[in-house]
Amino acid sequence: MRPAGLVMLSLALAGCGFRPLYLENGAPAAGAPQQKASIGRELAGISVQLGATRESILLRNNLIFAFTGGGDDSANPVHRLDYTIIKSASPFTVEAGSGRQSAAFVTIQVTYQLLRIGSLDPVFRGRAIGRASFDKPAQRFAAIRAERDAEDRAVGDVSEAIRNALASYFVQKSQSGS
Template structure:
């Protein structure tokens, strides 16, 4: 095999281009030094996750609101109540159910859409000032059948899935706030 082999030249050229690409990417990677974890911290203080353990949630006024509240309690501090609440989270949740599809030969819906809309306000309890407001929504569908109990369970399951989506979204927004505002 001689050094003038075309396969050998391609390997050398490919290797050289790869090294050149790595050399060009190094400054770009160095510019990404502002990347940090959302729920943790680089200095070991816990970051946003530690601050979220001090959020007290207002009482709920409906089953779906209670489900969102329970999901947030579990996400913030694993259950129970916060030890030293420094923040209060007020939730307002509205829900509706809309028919999606209509059976061709009947006038009964074949599927429904559960819509949950949530607005939240995070208040600093020491100063009684609003530090964060936001909204979230979730749309979840479920099939409608001729069985009454199955329909009730399907709607409740859809509401629970929507409540979980809203809780995850609210938690992410609060964590992002604490990550950027210390």
């Protein structure tokens, strides 16, 4: 029963036209054009703007790491990624006796656009939102550290969403031949 099920699953998936996002030199799905360049090279050719806030610097570092696999910012960029960050924190539980906030959410919202170097017209726009909760203990330093850790997690979620959206954009671009 088990081998027969695997064979049936393989046959079903073989005809669906599924194509892995990061396929480099493999055979394309039926009817799909061969990718002109790998998605990794496209992502590595993105220069990320330098921000002034702690969250924007963390986002930039996460994106550079995601785009280059741990390398430095692109020396010869083809695209530039501009973004704006809005950070907010809101309480969601309050202790009944003291009225003290005991837990909160941090929300990081990033609106971004990808531009070709030398052009002012964006080729891709998007928005990503990351949200993380944290406990807010009575100790001041512990509360600050907990909020900062939540910000880091939210920025990590946002940078992953941006990377995935841009990778999908480059896949669609290569399949359309533009």
